[in-house]
Amino acid sequence: MQEARLWKPLKNGSVQCRLCNHYCAIKPGERGKCGVRENNDGTLYSLNYGKIAAINLDPVEKKPLYHFQPGTRTFSFATMGCNLRCTFCQNWSLSQSPSESRRIDGRDATPEQLVEEAVRVKAASISYTYSEPTIFFELMQDTAKLARKEGLKNIMVSNGFMSRECLDELAPDIDAINVDLKCFTEEFYHEISGAHLKPVLENLKYIKHTLGWWLEVTTLLIPGKNDSPEELDELTNFLAKEIGPDTPWHISRFHPDYKMNNVPVTGSDSLTAAYRMGREKGLKYVYIGNMPGLDMQHTICPGCGKEVINRSGFTSTRPSVTKGQCDFCGETIHGIEMG
């Protein structure tokens, strides 16, 4: 068992975990909401340190990150656990087992072994992904520091509900992040995810304007839950005005899963309406993912309107970008190592 970081003692042997915005107060012998941090005799421990429950070499486009080292592979892993309770979770056996059944499975691996493997398979980066990386913070931080020394980039794929302290601790070692902005109402965040909207919005601004990590945002569009024109109007306004028009926004199609089996898949009309709204608000890079046939996953130059990166599935092909500029008109194509 690894002693946790980012916690403080309270009265009577209790502790407060300061890793995410739940700030759980945990009594002796108990665990936090995520189910992977336990108070053992007045000390907080990370129970999932080095317990790798999912591991793959993925295209970076799968995270999704479309403007960060396109065409490269990222060594991706996760432990079990999550600090949210999304009823539509598409990775629920990985994310919810520790809190639902106290099960924390995984193959033992040290940060050294993970980085060695990433180098061996010639990955350009390591991604902390699949579940919520905030809850395997210690493992992520130790691995990211080693990866940095080997010249690898570090990527988080996150729900954005971590604490400010957590972000500050990770600031020197993370290069890019994709954050799920699940909706734009407090009711949805609270009832369907067990979290809150405001900390996520504050973190998005902090990541973009203070930390300077490369940021892309994803919204899973769920019919009847978060796809009203009014809500999407507010969400796209926020992205365009407070985060910035050069931030890529990925719109993703819902399919029934976990505890939300009574809601249909997202229709193409709803996806394209959200796409148009994002573009009308001035967002330069809007994408529709996991919807073959819509042809809205390519990068269009904001200057001349020509296609500069073509994508098929998770593969980027025929890039017409050189040193971050459109080959046709010279306009900036925002991102990191964009050809």
Ligand code: SF4
């Ligand atoms: S990571 Fe979040 S949910 Fe887990 S114990 Fe800490 S504050 Fe609670």
